[in-house]
Amino acid sequence: xxxAVRIDDASYETQRTAQERRKLxxxxxxxLPALVIVLVFFGIPTVYMVRMSFNLHMDQRLYVPGFTFEHxxxxxSNPLFTNAILTTIKLALVASLATVVIGYxxxxxxxxxxxxxxxxxxxxxxxPLLISEIAIIFGWWMFFPKNGLLSYGxxxxxxxxxxxxxxxxxxAAFVGLVYVTLPYCFFILLSIFDGIDKxxxxxxxxxxxxxxxxxxxxMLPLTWTGILVAFSQSFIxxxxxxxxxxxxxxxxxxxxxxxxxxxxxxxxxxPMASALAVVLVIGVAAVMVVTRSMQSERTSxxx
Amino acid sequence: MSDVAPRxxxxxxxxxxxxxxxxxxxxxxxxxxxVTVAMSFNDAAMIRFPINVWSMKWYADFFxxxxxxxxxxxxxxxxxxxxxISTTSGVLCAWAFQRFHxxxxxxxxxxxxxxLFMPGVVLGLGVAIAFGGISIGGYAFYGSRELVMLAxxxxxxxxxxxxxxxxxKTIDYRIVEASYDLGGGPVRTFFEVVLPLVSTGxxxxxxxxxxxxxxxFVMALFLTDRDTQTLPVLMWLSxxxxxxxxxxxxSVILALTVFTCxxxxxxxxxxxxxxxxx
Numbered sequence: 001x002x003x004a005v006r007i008d009d010a011s012y013e014t015q016r017t018a019q020e021r022r023k024l025x026x027x028x029x030x031x032l033p034a035l036v037i038v039l040v041f042f043g044i045p046t047v048y049m050v051r052m053s054f055n056l057h058m059d060q061r062l063y064v065p066g067f068t069f070e071h072x073x074x075x076x077s078n079p080l081f082t083n084a085i086l087t088t089i090k091l092a093l094v095a096s097l098a099t100v101v102i103g104y105x106x107x108x109x110x111x112x113x114x115x116x117x118x119x120x121x122x123x124x125x126x127x128p129l130l131i132s133e134i135a136i137i138f139g140w141w142m143f144f145p146k147n148g149l150l151s152y153g154x155x156x157x158x159x160x161x162x163x164x165x166x167x168x169x170x171x172a173a174f175v176g177l178v179y180v181t182l183p184y185c186f187f188i189l190l191s192i193f194d195g196i197d198k199x200x201x202x203x204x205x206x207x208x209x210x211x212x213x214x215x216x217x218x219m220l221p222l223t224w225t226g227i228l229v230a231f232s233q234s235f236i237x238x239x240x241x242x243x244x245x246x247x248x249x250x251x252x253x254x255x256x257x258x259x260x261x262x263x264x265x266x267x268x269x270x271p272m273a274s275a276l277a278v279v280l281v282i283g284v285a286a287v288m289v290v291t292r293s294m295q296s297e298r299t300s301x302x303x
Numbered sequence: 304m305s306d307v308a309p310r311x312x313x314x315x316x317x318x319x320x321x322x323x324x325x326x327x328x329x330x331x332x333x334x335x336x337x338v339t340v341a342m343s344f345n346d347a348a349m350i351r352f353p354i355n356v357w358s359m360k361w362y363a364d365f366f367x368x369x370x371x372x373x374x375x376x377x378x379x380x381x382x383x384x385x386x387x388i389s390t391t392s393g394v395l396c397a398w399a400f401q402r403f404h405x406x407x408x409x410x411x412x413x414x415x416x417x418x419l420f421m422p423g424v425v426l427g428l429g430v431a432i433a434f435g436g437i438s439i440g441g442y443a444f445y446g447s448r449e450l451v452m453l454a455x456x457x458x459x460x461x462x463x464x465x466x467x468x469x470x471x472k473t474i475d476y477r478i479v480e481a482s483y484d485l486g487g488g489p490v491r492t493f494f495e496v497v498l499p500l501v502s503t504g505x506x507x508x509x510x511x512x513x514x515x516x517x518x519x520f521v522m523a524l525f526l527t528d529r530d531t532q533t534l535p536v537l538m539w540l541s542x543x544x545x546x547x548x549x550x551x552x553x554s555v556i557l558a559l560t561v562f563t564c565x566x567x568x569x570x571x572x573x574x575x576x577x578x579x580x581x
Contacts, residue, residue, distance in 0.1 A: 026489070027403035033392035034415055037460055041453050042418045045429030052432050106328050109321060124332050130561050131336070132518035134535045135554035138542060139335020142342055142350050142551070149338050152352035179335070211317060240422020243521065247542060257424045264428055264525070274432065277425045284420065 053274035063270045071275035081259065081276070088255045089283075091170075091245060092238040095177040099234045100227060102178065103185030108219075111193040122190075129183040136179055137247045144172045144248070173249030180244055181234040188233060192226030225295050232291035236284050256280050336558075342551035350546050361548040371537065371553065377448060378517055378533040379560070384452035385459050385516035386509045392456070393463030393508060398493065401471040415464055418457035427525030430454050446528035454522045459512035466511070470504030471497075503575055510568050514561050 056066035075081045110121045128136060143149050145167035154160045166172050200222075204214040242257025254262075256276055263273035346356035365371050396415065405411060418426060430453075434445050444450055474497065482492040498505065520535030527536055538553050 023403070027399040027405050030395045030399035030403075031405075031411070032395075033388075034396035034460060034464065035411075037388070037392055037453060037456050038415055038418060041430055042421075042426070042457055043414075045426070045433040048433040049425075049429045102328070105324055109324060109328075112321075124329065127332055127336060130514060130518075130558070130565070132520065132535050132554070132557050134518075134520050134538045134542070135339065135557055136335055138538065138546070138550050138554055139339045141542065141546060142338045142352075143334060145350075147349070147351040149334075149352045179331070182332075211314075236420060236422075240424060242424055243539065257422060260424050260428060261521075261524075264431070270432060273428055277428050280422060281425055284422065288420065 049274045049277055052270055053278050055271040055274075057269050057271045060268070062268050071272050072279075074272070075275055075279060080254075084254045084256050084259050085279070087253060088239055088257070088280075091173070091177070091253070091255060092235050095174055095181065095238045096231050096234040098174070099178050099181045099185045099238075100231050103182055103189055103230060103234075104223075104227065106182075106186050107189035107193050110190060111196075111198075125183050125186045127183075128179055133180055133241070133243055137176060137244055140172065140176050140179070140248055141167070144169075168248070168250045170249055170253060173245040173253055176244040176248045177238050177241070180241065181237050184233050184237065185230040188230040189223065189226050192223050196222055228291055228294055232287055235287055239280065239284060239287070339551045339554045342548050343555045345548045345551070348547060350548065350551075361552045364549055365552045365556065368549075371534070371549070373530075374532055374534040374537040375556065377527075377531055378535070378557075381448050381451050381455065381523075381533060382513045382516040384448065385455040386512040388452055389456040389459035389463050389512040390505060390508045393460045394467050394505060396460075397464050397467035397471055398497070400468055416461045419461040421457075423458075423519065423521035424525075426454060426457055427522035430522070431525045446526070446531055448531050451523050451526050451531070451533070452516070454526055455516040455519055456512075458519070459515045462511050462515070463508040466508055467501070467504055470501045474500050503572065506568060506571055510564055513564060517557065517560060 052063060053071055054067050054069070056064040056068055056070070058064055075085075106121075106125070110118060110125075113121070144165065145151070146163045146165040148165075148167070150166065151160075151163045155163060196219075200218055201214060204218050205211075209217065240257055242255050242261060245253050245255050246258040257280070260273050260276045260280070263269045263276065341354060342350060343361060344357045344359065345354045346358040346360055347354070399405065400408070400412070430450065431445070434450060478500070479492060479496060482496045483489075487496065518535060520533065520539055523533045523536045524539065527533060532540075534553055534557060538550055541547075541550060
């Protein structure tokens with residue numbers, strides 16, 4: 001009798017350890033496909049890219065194995081590259097600021113409007129998100145030039161007397177960039193607004209504050225974190241994007257993304273392209289870290 | 304008390320401002336869309352306003368061109384592949400995060416989310432460098448549709464993971480426990496109880512991944528060759544040489560594909576809601 005119990009105990013034990021082991025192993029099996037994708041197609045390429053950025057480039061070959069800081073030195077001394085870095089930062093800064101201002105006003109509008117308008121506006125904001133960047137570029141590409149809709153419209157309205165072209169200007173690049181990033185900003189800010197009690201506005205007005213003062217002292221502090229997140233999001237996005245500024249902007253508007261493509265596909269200089277990409281990634285990471293540290297603990301917001 | 308609002312005057316100003324802004328934002332978002340749709344029905348070969356003669360000529364041209372139809376086919380195949388790969392891996396991974404204790408949880412979380420924040424040009428470059436000369440059993444991996452699918456999954460999979468992590472949190476776990484108590488193994492429970500519960504999340508994940516892949520062209524530009532290039536890549540390359548109304552048609556076709564999928568999803572949601580109501 002006691003023997004039987006002992007055997008049962010033993011088999012129960014082995015069963016239990018097997019179960020335990022399975023429990024330990026199960027999450028890894030479930031995570032395996034995702035980890036393979038991230039490690040093989042993101043991890044390994046990143047290591048390769050960093051290594052590549054120290055390789056030599058000569059004799060019109062893609063790269064020659066070696067070790068040199070030449071490309072990084074070049075990156076920070078050659079005016080071609082330093083200008084591109086400055087242009088990228090400047091463009092990202094201005095475009096993100098504009099995106100946040102427009103996105104904020106848009107989100108505020110949707111939040112304040114009666115609910116029946118809401119779905120319509122959200123559908124509108126989704127449009128740029130669902131349309132390919134290339135289609136957006138092409139849309140503006142037909143709007144700005146001399147024979148484009150803008151020129152024709154202004155001419156027919158009698159506002160101008162000669163055809164005008166805004167194509168290949170920094171303004172065109174800027175309009176395109178804001179268009180691409182606006183929906184992200186809008187949805188981040190709308191989600192913040194939705195967490196605010198609208199009665200706060202009435203309370204502030206009842207206490208005698210003007211709309212401007214209510215905005216400055218009630219709305220801004222409550223949405224500050226959202227503004228930061230939206231800003232960093234569009235900054236990261238605009239830093240990395242290159243198609244829109246290079247297609248709509250002037251030929252001199254060389255962003256880092258454009259130079260990466262140019263060095264990789266045009267000049268076949270892989271080490272230089274890699275060095276640019278490494279610096280771009282470091283820039284993106286720096287922006288993320290700075291934004292994270294600027295968010296106060298109390299209002300930390302998860303994206 | 305200088306800040307006391309003179310009632311009556313300011314709300315009018317605000318109303319006018321709000322109206323002006325509404326007009327601005329609606330115009331801003333609709334302009335490139337309307338321009339594209341109008342141009343796609345242009346008869347002339349030049350991008351030029353005003354449009355004098357309207358026709359479907361460029362649609363016929365698009366559907367008659369093997370190059371553009373191949374690109375469309377590539378785009379759709381790659382998008383389907385991306386949707387399948389990223390939804391499968393993202394759902395499984397989110398389930399692991401929901402149900403199991405994982406050592407160094409935060410580290411894995413950041414690792415999985417990181418590609419989402421990387422510029423496409425960097426991801427494309429990295430994958431092109433790492434897999435540039437690789438062929439498996441004589442089959443060139445570089446330039447293949449599969450490689451583009453996997454590269455697009457770098458963006459799509461973290462999104463699916465994020466979405467499904469939130470979705471799994473909404474399940475009533477008493478149902479899952481009940482399944483275990485009734486003798487359902489973990490695998491059977493997952494497929495027969497959990498997945499039907501989160502079907503809406505899964506369908507949304509598939510849609511997200513599909514749309515991301517269909518529209519993406521920077522990674523695809525680095526990773527495709529002439530035979531596998533996607534529609535956005537072909538559009539980008541033709542835009543650089545010369546723009547014709549054919550590009551407008553391509554834009555419309557791309558957008559229509561996305562909106563068709565959206566409609567299907569909408570119908571699905573409505574059906575699900577009806578089921579719940581019944």
